[in-house]
Amino acid sequence: MSALTVGMGHQTLVGIGEEVTFGTPVTRTLGLRVMEAGLALKQQTIQKTVLGHSSKHVNIAGRRSVEGNLKLICPPEGAAIKMLLKHALGSISSPAGTLMDDAVTTLTTHTFALTDALPEAGLSIETDADNANTGEAFLFASCKANKLTLSQALDDALMMVLSFMGQQKTEVSATGGLTYQSLKTFDWDDLVVTLGGVAIDVESFELNIENNLDGDSYKLGSLLRKNIRRKDTRSVSGKIEMELE
Numbered sequence: 001m002s003a004l005t006v007g008m009g010h011q012t013l014v015g016i017g018e019e020v021t022f023g024t025p026v027t028r029t030l031g032l033r034v035m036e037a038g039l040a041l042k043q044q045t046i047q048k049t050v051l052g053h054s055s056k057h058v059n060i061a062g063r064r065s066v067e068g069n070l071k072l073i074c075p076p077e078g079a080a081i082k083m084l085l086k087h088a089l090g091s092i093s094s095p096a097g098t099l100m101d102d103a104v105t106t107l108t109t110h111t112f113a114l115t116d117a118l119p120e121a122g123l124s125i126e127t128d129a130d131n132a133n134t135g136e137a138f139l140f141a142s143c144k145a146n147k148l149t150l151s152q153a154l155d156d157a158l159m160m161v162l163s164f165m166g167q168q169k170t171e172v173s174a175t176g177g178l179t180y181q182s183l184k185t186f187d188w189d190d191l192v193v194t195l196g197g198v199a200i201d202v203e204s205f206e207l208n209i210e211n212n213l214d215g216d217s218y219k220l221g222s223l224l225r226k227n228i229r230r231k232d233t234r235s236v237s238g239k240i241e242m243e244l245e
Helices: 079-089
Strands: 015-016 030-032 032-036 038-050 058-073 090-093 111-114 123-128 137-153 159-166 168-172 193-195 198-201 204-210 234-239
Touching: 015 079, 030 079, 038 168, 058 137, 058 168, 079 090, 079 111, 079 137, 079 159, 123 159
Parallel strands: none
Antiparallel strands: 015 030, 015 123, 032 058, 038 058, 058 159, 090 111, 123 137, 137 159, 137 168, 137 204, 193 198, 204 234
């Protein structure tokens, strides 16, 4: 009797690629060092009854969707973090010839802008659930960022949680040779919070940006979402912890 090969969570790797066309996955080239990978396929079976039976005999395949979160330490460098922020906020511009990557040794200001429409196609996200033991990896196609949360506490790193909506999940061969972001972090002792243009002393903060995307874009002929676009205005919220002054 052969031993079971069980996937170990600490071996999980995540790769991303920026799609050109919604519904058409692309090669994943950038790696993410994540703390949690919670993307999953959701699909229910709808049961119907017919007269003459006491049990439900008719099964109908329900609509498919991809939902879930990625949680990671937000690094100050790397093309991957730039891509994630672009898809969560709308757009990014950088000085000519510079990127958020390890090759840049001087401080560079990057400008992110909130736009009405997010990048149309979305991201291809691959999770390698310990491929060495399980022999499989999973590809989540056309994922769009529905919510971004940034949080900072004392003695901690700047944390990022991205909540995604996607179209489809398939099993693929694990992608090798990914380029990963550095393990550098923002130094919490250098972080300054301003309120109304005035610097304030805080113990922690949290910023939430909800894009309010419409996941109910199904049409006859397919179990998959036709597209994922905004259905309502963006919501921005947050909280800070500070002493009463």
